[in-house]
Structures are given as C-alpha cells and as structure tokens.
Amino acid sequence: MPTTVREYTGSIRDTVKSFWHGLSITLSYLVRRPITVQYPDRTTLPVRDMLPPRYRGFLEVDASICTGCQACERACPISCIQISLEKDPQNPKQRVVTQFDIDEAKCMFCGLCVEPCPTGSIQHTREFEGSQADLRNLVIRWSDPLHPFPVYKVDKAAEYLPRVELGTLVRAKLAARAWDAPGPRFLPPEPPAAPAAPAAGDATPAKP
Amino acid sequence: MPTKRTASKISPRTVVLVTLAVGLGLPGALFAAILLLSPLTKPAVIDALVGRVLGVDPATWPWTGLAEGVAVGILAFILVNFGAIVSGMTVWWEMRVSSRMQSRVGYNRAGAAGFFQWIADAVKLLFKEDLIPADADQILFRSAPYFVMAGFALAFVVLPFGESLIAADLNVGVFYLIAVTALVVVGILLAGWSSNSKWALFGGMRSAAQVISYEIPAGVAVMVPILMSGTLSMQGIVRAQGAWPWQWNVFTNPASTVAFAIFFISQLAEGNRTPFDLPEAESELVAGYLSEYSGFRFALYFLVEFGNLWVMAAVATTLFLGGWQVPFVGPEAYAAARGAELIPGAAWWGLEALSMVVMVLKTLVVLNLIVWVRWTLPRIRIDQMMNLCWKYLVPWAFASFLFTLLWQLAVAGTPALATVSGIALTAATALLLVLFLRQTRANLVAMGDRVDLTNW
Numbered sequence: 001m002p003t004t005v006r007e008y009t010g011s012i013r014d015t016v017k018s019f020w021h022g023l024s025i026t027l028s029y030l031v032r033r034p035i036t037v038q039y040p041d042r043t044t045l046p047v048r049d050m051l052p053p054r055y056r057g058f059l060e061v062d063a064s065i066c067t068g069c070q071a072c073e074r075a076c077p078i079s080c081i082q083i084s085l086e087k088d089p090q091n092p093k094q095r096v097v098t099q100f101d102i103d104e105a106k107c108m109f110c111g112l113c114v115e116p117c118p119t120g121s122i123q124h125t126r127e128f129e130g131s132q133a134d135l136r137n138l139v140i141r142w143s144d145p146l147h148p149f150p151v152y153k154v155d156k157a158a159e160y161l162p163r164v165e166l167g168t169l170v171r172a173k174l175a176a177r178a179w180d181a182p183g184p185r186f187l188p189p190e191p192p193a194a195p196a197a198p199a200a201g202d203a204t205p206a207k208p
Numbered sequence: 209m210p211t212k213r214t215a216s217k218i219s220p221r222t223v224v225l226v227t228l229a230v231g232l233g234l235p236g237a238l239f240a241a242i243l244l245l246s247p248l249t250k251p252a253v254i255d256a257l258v259g260r261v262l263g264v265d266p267a268t269w270p271w272t273g274l275a276e277g278v279a280v281g282i283l284a285f286i287l288v289n290f291g292a293i294v295s296g297m298t299v300w301w302e303m304r305v306s307s308r309m310q311s312r313v314g315y316n317r318a319g320a321a322g323f324f325q326w327i328a329d330a331v332k333l334l335f336k337e338d339l340i341p342a343d344a345d346q347i348l349f350r351s352a353p354y355f356v357m358a359g360f361a362l363a364f365v366v367l368p369f370g371e372s373l374i375a376a377d378l379n380v381g382v383f384y385l386i387a388v389t390a391l392v393v394v395g396i397l398l399a400g401w402s403s404n405s406k407w408a409l410f411g412g413m414r415s416a417a418q419v420i421s422y423e424i425p426a427g428v429a430v431m432v433p434i435l436m437s438g439t440l441s442m443q444g445i446v447r448a449q450g451a452w453p454w455q456w457n458v459f460t461n462p463a464s465t466v467a468f469a470i471f472f473i474s475q476l477a478e479g480n481r482t483p484f485d486l487p488e489a490e491s492e493l494v495a496g497y498l499s500e501y502s503g504f505r506f507a508l509y510f511l512v513e514f515g516n517l518w519v520m521a522a523v524a525t526t527l528f529l530g531g532w533q534v535p536f537v538g539p540e541a542y543a544a545a546r547g548a549e550l551i552p553g554a555a556w557w558g559l560e561a562l563s564m565v566v567m568v569l570k571t572l573v574v575l576n577l578i579v580w581v582r583w584t585l586p587r588i589r590i591d592q593m594m595n596l597c598w599k600y601l602v603p604w605a606f607a608s609f610l611f612t613l614l615w616q617l618a619v620a621g622t623p624a625l626a627t628v629s630g631i632a633l634t635a636a637t638a639l640l641l642v643l644f645l646r647q648t649r650a651n652l653v654a655m656g657d658r659v660d661l662t663n664w
Contacts, residue, residue, distance in 0.1 A: 002599070012600065022584040024644060026309045028651040033660040036313045 040129075048126040048167070056109040056124040059102050060170040061142040062163050066121040068097050068151035072113035080106035081113060088150065096148035104130060105138035119154065125167040130174055134183030140173050220320075227320035235297065238290045239369075239568070243561055245286060246373045248551075249279035256550050283375055287364040295515030296326035298575065302514070305576070306583040313663060333510075336503035341404060344500065348402035353501075353508040355395030360512040362388040363519045366442050370532045370564035371542050374443060381442035382430055385523065386423070389478070392512065393419045396480075396487065396497050399509075403500035411496025415487035418593060419478050425601035426474035432467035432612045433457045433527040446531030447539065451566075454630030458528040459637070461615050462629055463608035468528045470605045472577075475520045477593070480513065481578060483585040484593060521574035525567065529574070532567035534559070 002008040039047055048057070073081045084099035113122055132138050143149050154161075247253070254276045255266040266272045300315060300323055307314025315322025340349055365388075366381040368374045378384050393416055400412015434440060436457055437448030449456050458468045477484040488496035498509055525531055537559060545556035588596070619626050652658065 008599075018585070019581075020644070020647070023580060024647045025651055026580060026584045028648045028657075029309045029311060030305065031652070031659045031661065032308075032311065032657050034308060034311045034313045034663050036311070036663070038313060038316075 048128065051126045051128075053126075054124075055126045055128075056111050057126050057128040058104050058124070058130060058140070058170050058174075059107060059113065060123055060125045060127075060167065061100060061102070062121045062123075062169060063097070063100070063142055063149040065119045065152045065161050065163055066097065066100070066142075066149070067119055067154065068095060069118060071116035071118070072122050075112045075116050077110065077112060078106055078108060080104075085151070086148070088148075095151050097143045097151060098145045098148040100142040101139050102142065103139045105135050119152065119161050120163055121152075123166055125170050127167055127170050127174065131179055132177070132183075133180045136183035136186075137177060137181055139184075140170070224320040227323045230319075231297075231323050234293055235290075238286060238293060239564065241286045242283075242290065242369050243373060243557070243564055245279075245283045246369065246375060247560070249283045251276045253550065254279050260550070280375075284361075287375060288361050291361060291364055291515045291518070292511055294518045295511045296330060298514045298517050298579075299329070299510075300326045302579045302582075305579055309580075309583045330507060333507040334504055336506075338503040338505060339500075341500050343404045345402035345404065348398050349500075350505075352395045352398035352402060353505045355398060356392050356512045357395075357508050359389055359391030359395065360515055360519070362391070367519065367522045368442050368446060368526055368531060369567055370560050373532075373560060373564055377441055377443045379444075380440045382434060382440045382445070382527070385442075386427060386430065389519070390419075390423065392516075399501065400497040403497070405500050407494045407499040408497050411487045411489075411493050411499070414493075414590065415480060415497060418480075418484060418486060421594065421597045422474040422477040422484075422601075425470050425597060425605040426478060428602070428605035428609050429467040429471040429474065430527060431609050432461070432464050435609075435612050435616055436461060436464065442526050442531075446526055446533060449530045449533060451530060451533035451535040451537070453530070453637075454627065454634040455533075456528065456530040456630070459630045459633040460626040461612055461619075462633065463611035463615060464528065465633060466604055466608045467612075468524070470601050470608070471528070472524060473596075473601060475524065476578065476581065477597070479516045479520055481517075482582040483588050485587055486590055486593060489587060517575050517578055518571065520578060521571045522567070524574050525570040529570050531570075532563035534562050534566050537562070 002011055037043060037047075037050075043050070051057075068083070068085050070083050070085070073079075073083045080103040082099060082101040082103075083097065085095050086098050088094040088096045109124065111124060114124060117123075130138060255272060258264065258266045258269060258272055258275055262269070303325070304314050304321065315325040318324040318328050340346060363385055365375045366378055366385050368377075396415045396419075397412045400408045400410075400415070403409070433445055437445045439445060439448070445457070449460075453459060457464050459465065480487050486496075487493075488498055493499070498506060501509060542556070542559055545559050546552050547556070615625075
C-alpha cells in the first residue's frame with residue numbers, strides 16, 4: 001500500500017511498464033512458431049523414431065538367439081515373464097521353449113531382465129503404442145506349446161550374435177492384433193467328467 | 209500400430225472451403241440482416257409501409273402496433289443471435305491467439321484451424337444434464353442465467369453498428385447501457401447465493417464487490433466523452449467526433465486519454481476478465497459462481513462472458529474511438545444519399561455498409577486488445593483489485609472529469625486547442641506504437657527467433 005507520493009507514482013509507473021513489456025512479450029510469442037509436437041498424426045517422423053535410442057518401451061525377444069536360460073524370468077521383480085522349457089520329443093538332447101509370455105500390462109519397464117540376458121535376446125524397444133480394449137491382450141507370447149522354439153547354442157567362433165533388427169518382431173506382434181480383439185478366456189479347470197450321462201454333468205453346479 | 213484409423217473421406221480443400229463459407233457467411237449474413245433491418249424496422253418506416261402497401265391509415269388501423277412489434281421482434285432476434293454467434297467465434301479466436309502466445313497450437317481438429325470447435329462445444333453443452341444441486345434454491349438457481357442473459361442482450365439495443373444502424377437511438381443511451389449491464393451482477397449474485405456452495409457464494413460476493421466498485425470509475429470516465437459531446441445518445445456521441453484519429457474523443461482532450469485507460473480497465477473488471485477474474489478464479493474458487501452450473505445454464509454464462517467482449521469493445525469504440533465515422537463522408541453525404549424516399553437508394557446503403565465496416569474493424573481491434581491483455585497479465589489479488597479501484601482509478605477519473613470541464617471552457621474560447629491536442633496525442637500514440645513494435649522485434653530477436661506463422 002503506498003504511503004508516500006513517490007510510492008504512489010512509482011506504482012503507476014510499474015503498471016505502465018508491465019503493460020508495455022508484458023504486451024510486447026506476448027505479441028512476440030504470437031508470431032513465433034509453436035513448439036508443440038502434434039502427436040499422433042501430424043509428426044514429421046513416427047514418434048518411436050524421435051525417441052532416444054535407449055528408451056525402454058515394450059520388451060522384445062528374439063527367439064532365434066534365446067538360450068532358454070531363464071535369467072530374465074528370475075530377474076523380473078514382478079514376475080511378468082513366464083518361461084517353460086521341455087525336451088523335444090523327437091530329439092531328447094534338444095530342449096525347446098514351450099512358453100515365453102511377457103505381460104506388457106504388468107511390466108514396469110525397469111530393464112532388469114535385459115541385463116542378465118547372455119545373448120541380448122530380450123531387449124527393450126522404442127515401441128510404446130499398444131492400446132488394447134482387453135487388458136489380457138497385452139500379454140505377448142513369444143512361444144507357445146503349439147509352436148515351441150529350440151534353445152540357441154552360442155557359437156563360440158561367431159564374432160557377433162545374429163539378432164534381428166530391434167523392434168521389428170514386437171511391431172509385427174502388435175500389428176497382428178486388432179485393438180478390439182477379444183481377450184483370451186482363462187476358464188477354471190474343467191470339472192472331472194461325471195461317469196454318468198453328459199446331461200447329468202451339465203446339471204451339476206459349476207465350480208465357484 | 210494395432211489401431212487402424214479409417215481415413216477421412218473429406219478432402220482438406222473441402223474442409224477449408226466449408227470452414228471459410230461458415231466462418232465468413234454466418235457473421236456476414238447477420239451483419240447484412242442488421243444492415244437491412246435496423247433502418248427498416250423503425251416505427252415511422254413501418255407506419256409508412258402500412259399506409260402505402262395496405263392502403264389504410266396507420267393512425268387508425270388497429271394492427272399498427274402489432275406490425276411495429278413484429279418488426280422490432282425480428283430485429284431483436286437477429287441481434288441476440290448476433291451476440292451468441294460473435295461470442296462463440298470470439299471463444300475460438302481467443303483460444304487460437306492465446307495458444308500461440310503460449311507456444312501452443314490450440315484448436316485445430318474440427319474444421320480448418322479448428323473453427324468448428326465452438327459449435328461442437330456448444331452442442332456438447334446442450335446435451336449435458338442440467339443438474340441442480342439438491343440443497344440449492346431452485347427458483348433462484350434456475351432464474352439467475354436469465355438475468356445475465358437479459359443484461360447482455362439488452363445492451364445490444366443501443367450498440368451502434370453504423371450511421372443509421374442502431375436498434376434504438378435512445379437519448380439516454382449511455383445511461384441505459386450502464387443500467388442494463390448492471391443486471392449481469394444481479395444474475396451473478398443470485399447464482400452465487402442460490403447454489404448453496406461456499407465456492408459459488410465467495411465467487412458471487414467477489415463479483416458483486418468488484419463490479420459495483422468498478423462501476424464508479426467507469427461511470428465517471430464515461431462522463432468525459434459525454435461532456436465533450438454534450439449528449440447521452442450513443443449516435444450523438446459518435447456524431448460529435450470526426451473520422452480521423454485526431455478528431456476522436458480519446459485524443460482531442462488530454463484528460464480523455466486518461467479516461468479511456470480508466471474506462472478500459474474498469475470494463476475488464478466489470479466483464480470479469482483476467483486480470484480481474486477473481487470471481488471465477490480456478491485456483492482459489494473452483495469456478496466461482498459457476499461451480500454448480502452445468503449444461504445449458506452454464507453455456508449461457510459462458511456465452512455472456514465472451515459476448516461481453518464485443519459489447520465492451522463496441523462501447524469503447526463508440527465513446528472514445530470515433531465509432532462508425534468514415535473519412536471524407538460527413539453528415540451531408542449521408543443526407544444527400546438518403547434523399548426523401550421511404551426506402552433509400554443504393555448509394556445510401558453503400559455508405560451505411562461502409563460505416564458498418566469501419567465500426568466493426570475498430571471494434572475488432574479493441575476486442576483483440578482485451579484478449580491480448582488477458583493472456584499477458586496474471587490475476588491480481590483481491591486487495592490489489594480494491595486498491596487499484598479506489599486509490600487510483602476513482603481519483604484519476606474525477607481528476608480527468610474536472611479537467612474536462614475546464615478544457616471544454618477553454619475549447620469554447622479557442623477551438624484550435626482540440627485540434628492541437630488531437631494532432632499531438634495522435635502523433636505521440638503513433639510514435640509509441642513504433643517504439644512498441646521495435647521492442648517486440650527486439651524481444652523476438654533476443655531469443656534468436658524470427659516471425660514464423662507455420663505449425664497451425
């Protein structure tokens with residue numbers, strides 16, 4: 001609150017000066033180019049290509065160089081990776097990975113699974129757009145019992161590991177699934193089939 | 209990406225054309241309707257038409273009053289629609305301007321440059337549920353928006369659009385304007401009280417305190433152009449000014465420049481515009497007196513808030529900035545083009561349209577100034593707001609009022625004084641404008657930027 005004439009006139013001067021400078025600054029911004037990136041459809045590049053190279057997006061597993069060591073499964077602090085290994089029935093010396101599920105909905109993108117991987121098979125990509133109507137569709141299955149893959153034996157003489165280009169596999173997986181695809185149904189185990197007629201089996205109350 | 213967007217079938221060229229057609233056609237049609245209707249719906253013209261077309265004596269014909277009423281009703285309908293549409297377009301324009309001032313892009317999806325966003329928003333608000341809080345005062349809560357809307361719509365009665373383009377040239381025009389715009393406060397106070405919410409009550413009280421306080425400097429500042437033109441009629445005030453800047457009220461009297469600044473600031477406060485948006489301060493009061501409103505009632509408040517921008521700008525233009533006066537076209541030119549016919553000729557309509565263009569351009573400049581100030585200054589504190597009113601604006605308004613009294617005496621003795629003051633102040637303003645633009649350019653260059661209007 002002004003108590004002297006000098007303060008009174010000073011505050012008028014301040015008001016005029018702040019109008020002058022303030023209006024001039026906003027006018028100068030009016031004619032500048034906005035820095036907004038108009039995601040998703042008006043960007044100069046796809047946004048994944050504008051991200052830093054070590055961005056931790058969706059995990060990707062290159063099955064062709066996965067040794068089946070399960071180090072990533074053990075490293076995951078929230079158990080979003082599920083791996084099962086079996087012996088190949090045709091060739092008992094060859095083990096196959098029958099299940100390699102990563103729940104991207106649960107994943108917290110910490111990168112702890114990437115560190116212990118001996119071949120660099122599991123890596124973070126720069127993919128991040130995976131909207132799904134059903135949460136369960138965010139489980140990406142890198143192997144399943146119908147299509148198991150054999151574990152990779154590291155060639156000691158090889159100078160580098162033949163990994164496919166990072167991101168192509170997960171992109172193909174995401175593109176293959178419509179955003180509104182129905183999610184998988186995980187039903188409770190079937191009740192033991194009644195020895196009597198099937199009609200009686202239907203009549204039994206369902207398991208809670 | 210798993211999401212596959214279906215490509216829009218409308219080509220960008222069509223979008224631009226449709227946007228331009230609506231964006232120019234809608235206000236254009238309304239301006240044309242005002243241009244045609246406001247001279248033709250005057251009772252005298254209607255009476256003469258009744259006498260000529262129907263062949264009855266309008267003085268004794270029983271339906272003359274009805275015919276006049278219908279004509280005025282049509283004009284009123286057009287004016288209210290004009291207010292609503294101008295309000296919507298102002299929202300769009302303000303959002304575009306403000307976003308660029310903040311290095312953003314703003315509306316750009318619905319139509320070219322996002323022009324249809326205001327229509328989309330209005331439609332969305334119409335479809336929303338009209339909620340009334342259980343403990344609210346039902347009648348007051350429901351009626352409050354109508355007070356606000358009435359205060360806004362009634363202002364259009366005396367807003368001039370051109371030389372003869374005014375709904376009613378009241379001989380107490382300015383007084384009427386100040387009186388009806390005060391109705392808005394009643395609505396806001398009712399809204400705040402009836403909502404039965406602390407946020408709303410505080411907002412309503414703040415608004416009442418603010419608007420009633422700022423009525424005083426605004427009223428005294430308005431007295432300055434009234435004293436200079438010797439009339440309360442809006443058209444009379446415009447007629448007392450000239451077309452050139454050095455003949456405007458704002459420049460022909462040094463005190464009037466001060467009065468203009470005071471009037472402008474008070475108008476911002478009365479319209480609850482930033483930096484005086486204390487009644488609806490989001491960070492303090494949620495939405496102030498609007499907190500409990502939704503749907504159509506909320507839309508009415510919003511409409512009035514942005515429509516008031518046009519009213520404020522048009523009043524400032526009328527009182528201080530020469531209104532619709534066209535250079536080189538004096539009152540004799542209008543009278544000569546008017547002739548004695550009942551329906552004037554094309555020359556007169558052309559002059560009227562010209563005066564309307566001048567008025568609209570000036571109004572848009574002032575409107576942009578108001579938008580610009582809003583996005584420049586932060587909200588002031590409530591004690592600062594009261595300080596500003598009572599310790600700065602009121603004394604200075606009275607000082608400029610007294611100075612004007614003496615100035616008018618001096619001008620009556622030496623008429624050249626007004627011209628000297630006009631030319632000197634116009635030159636000073638032009639100089640300040642140049643300095644301001646240089647300052648703006650310096651601001652731009654200091655950051656290593658340049659003028660770049662891309663990225664819409």
